[in-house]
Structure formats: C-alpha cells, structure tokens
Amino acid sequence: MTSSAFLNTGCGSGACGCGSTSAASTAPLAIPQELPSARINGMALHAPGQRPLEDELRERAYAELLRQRAVAQGLLAPHDGELAPELGESERQVLETMVDAEVHSPQPQQDECQRYYQAHAAQFTVGQALHVRHILFAVTPGINVQALAVHAEKALLELTHKDTAPGRFAQLAAELSNCPTSTQGGDLGWIGPDDCAPELASELFHQKHSQWGLGVHPRLIHSRFGFHIVEVLERRAGTVPAYAEVSERIARQLAMQSRARALHQYMSLLAGEALLESLALEAADSPLVQ
Structure with missing residues (x-):
C-alpha cells in the first residue's frame, strides 16, 4: 500500500544518464482551516489545515482502518483522542499478526503454474x-x-x-x-x-x-x-528455460499476486464497514466474518 510520488525524466536505462529523479514535495498541503479533516469513524487522520498528499493520506487511512479493527478484536487498547495515533513497532506487529490470521489466500497449484508458464514464456527468456x-x-x-x-x-x-x-x-x-x-x-x-x-x-x-x-x-x-x-x-533472441527451472519462481510470483488480491479485498471490506468523511477509498459491501 506504500507508494511514492515522483516524476522522472529519462528512459530508465543504465546505458543512459537520463534516469534522474526529482522528488515531488512531500510537505503537507496548506488548506483552509474550515475544510473538514479526513476522518474514519470520527477519528481524524491529520491535524486541521494540514491535509497530507493523497498517497500519504491513503496510507494513514489504511493504517487507521487496521488499528480500529484490532481495537474491535480486543488486540489493541482504545484511543481516547480525536486524532489517529501514530503506530509504534509493537502495534504494527499486532496488526501484521491480525492480518495474517484474517487474510487467507490460496496457494497456486501445479497446473496453474504450468498454464502461467505456457502463457508467459517470454517473461522467463534469458x-x-x-x-x-x-x-x-x-x-x-x-x-x-x-x-x-x-x-x-x-x-x-x-x-x-x-x-x-x-x-x-x-x-x-x-x-x-x-x-x-x-x-x-x-x-x-x-x-x-x-x-x-x-x-x-x-x-x-x-x-x-x-x-x-x-x-x-x-x-x-x-x-x-x-x-x-x-x-x-x-x-x-535468447532462450526459454524448461518449466522445471522456473517452477518455484512462478509459484512464488502467483502466491504473491494471490496475497495482494486478498489484502486488497480485505481492506475494501474494512473501508465498506467504516464511516468515511472527506476521504475516498475503494469499499466493498460484504461484511467481514467476525
């Protein structure tokens, strides 16, 4: 869910010196005080007048959704303030453990891996x-x-x-x-x-x-x-290795894709259950299993 906002000019090739980056400003955008703060279930994600850039705001929102889920599960203590707290290492570990327990993604089967190899052989050409x-x-x-x-x-x-x-x-x-x-x-x-x-x-x-x-x-x-x-x-032209040489790599890749889809669905369900104010997140209506 972490992303970076930057603009590059170039081709990305090591043979060329044009792959320089110029980082976009990550400073909070100055906004009028009267503009409502982004909130999840009444919990503000930022101080008034200091709305972050959209990528950072989205990351804060996902962290707060997980924190509130952990509180509902009795895994973290409730927070009394009106501003979402910053998470320490111990809290993040609690959230990771919770997500691992609640998010299940199927492991790719051998026939699925073989079909992927046949359809994407060019990716494995050396x-x-x-x-x-x-x-x-x-x-x-x-x-x-x-x-x-x-x-x-x-x-x-x-x-x-x-x-x-x-x-x-x-x-x-x-x-x-x-x-x-x-x-x-x-x-x-x-x-x-x-x-x-x-x-x-x-x-x-x-x-x-x-x-x-x-x-x-x-x-x-x-x-x-x-x-x-x-x-x-x-x-x-290069050569395409035999399936046996890349089967483990394909299995890992498909497992990662499956995990990413499951996490995306999980966060969409959390967003669908929450009251979002001044904040747009992809949300799903199906309830989470309690």
Missing part, C-alpha cells in the same frame, strides 16, 4: 537483448500532455513512412529527444529487460507482439518518463 535507439518526449510538470502526445505521434508517423531517409531518426533524436542520448542519435546500445523502465521492458520483451522484428516500433510507448519512439536495430 539472454535476450535488443540494440535500440529512442526519441523521448518527456512529461514534465506543467506540460500539456495531450499536445506532447500529438507532437510525438507526428514524429512517429514521419519515421514509419516508407520513404523516410535513413538518417532521419538520428536527426529527429537530436532535435526533439529529451534524453542525453540525443547527441548519439538516440542510441541506447544493447539492453535487456532489466536495463530499462518496466513499461519499456514489457512492451519490448514480455508481450506476445514483442517479437515483431526490427525497425521503428509501430506505436508510441508510454512510460513513467514520457512518450518514446523506439527503433530496434538488432536482436538477440
């Missing part, structure tokens, strides 16, 4: 690599994202035209790309799935259409850094 170059249209604070996307689409349309001159990609990279590789025609060199941003890795390596071949990718790739025009210059 030794694959691409020689790529890209043009990055970075999404930065205050930019008109729609206009940026249109600008990127125009460049992509030009580069995918059959009569485009061979040197045009490098020229446009030098003119348009917000990545330091623009001085090298956008060349990122050889990269593998672990060498680039997850969105690029998914599109270029893990999808069924990822083996589309060489040349300019037929559509923009949208990552946390912005919009990418990508051209594959060379390809190393």
Whole structure:
C-alpha cells in the first residue's frame, strides 16, 4: 500500500544518464482551516489545515482502518483522542499478526503454474537483448500532455513512412529527444529487460507482439518518463528455460499476486464497514466474518 510520488525524466536505462529523479514535495498541503479533516469513524487522520498528499493520506487511512479493527478484536487498547495515533513497532506487529490470521489466500497449484508458464514464456527468456535507439518526449510538470502526445505521434508517423531517409531518426533524436542520448542519435546500445523502465521492458520483451522484428516500433510507448519512439536495430533472441527451472519462481510470483488480491479485498471490506468523511477509498459491501 506504500507508494511514492515522483516524476522522472529519462528512459530508465543504465546505458543512459537520463534516469534522474526529482522528488515531488512531500510537505503537507496548506488548506483552509474550515475544510473538514479526513476522518474514519470520527477519528481524524491529520491535524486541521494540514491535509497530507493523497498517497500519504491513503496510507494513514489504511493504517487507521487496521488499528480500529484490532481495537474491535480486543488486540489493541482504545484511543481516547480525536486524532489517529501514530503506530509504534509493537502495534504494527499486532496488526501484521491480525492480518495474517484474517487474510487467507490460496496457494497456486501445479497446473496453474504450468498454464502461467505456457502463457508467459517470454517473461522467463534469458539472454535476450535488443540494440535500440529512442526519441523521448518527456512529461514534465506543467506540460500539456495531450499536445506532447500529438507532437510525438507526428514524429512517429514521419519515421514509419516508407520513404523516410535513413538518417532521419538520428536527426529527429537530436532535435526533439529529451534524453542525453540525443547527441548519439538516440542510441541506447544493447539492453535487456532489466536495463530499462518496466513499461519499456514489457512492451519490448514480455508481450506476445514483442517479437515483431526490427525497425521503428509501430506505436508510441508510454512510460513513467514520457512518450518514446523506439527503433530496434538488432536482436538477440535468447532462450526459454524448461518449466522445471522456473517452477518455484512462478509459484512464488502467483502466491504473491494471490496475497495482494486478498489484502486488497480485505481492506475494501474494512473501508465498506467504516464511516468515511472527506476521504475516498475503494469499499466493498460484504461484511467481514467476525
């Protein structure tokens, strides 16, 4: 449930120096005193006039939902104040134990793991690599994202035209790309799935259409850094290991996914039972088993 809010500009590749981060301000937003505080069952999640950013507020809300559940179960003592207390290490351990006892997720069966392997074999390929170059249209604070996307689409349309001159990609990279590789025609060199941003890795390596071949990718790739025009210059296919070599890894991955779904449902049920004020959480109506 923990997340971080930040904006990056770059491609995420170790071959490129553009993966710098600029952390967004985590200071509380100044709000009018008269704006109601976010509350769960009457318990305020923050002091008046000091509403946190949404990610932090959501994290506080989940912690308070769990604390109140633990109080209802007699696992923690009630809190007399009007402001939700900060949880110490001992309280967090109580909550973890409670969640472990109340949240049950099925372990993946062998046939489920085998089906996953057959459907996602590309994820387990080893030794694959691409020689790529890209043009990055970075999404930065205050930019008109729609206009940026249109600008990127125009460049992509030009580069995918059959009569485009061979040197045009490098020229446009030098003119348009917000990545330091623009001085090298956008060349990122050889990269593998672990060498680039997850969105690029998914599109270029893990999808069924990822083996589309060489040349300019037929559509923009949208990552946390912005919009990418990508051209594959060379390809190393790699090999897919036998199921027996990755079966334990698949089982762990599916177990984690099952656990995440169960926890999400659990928190939705808690939110559905609570009175939420000035706070939006995904909630479910089904009651928890007491």
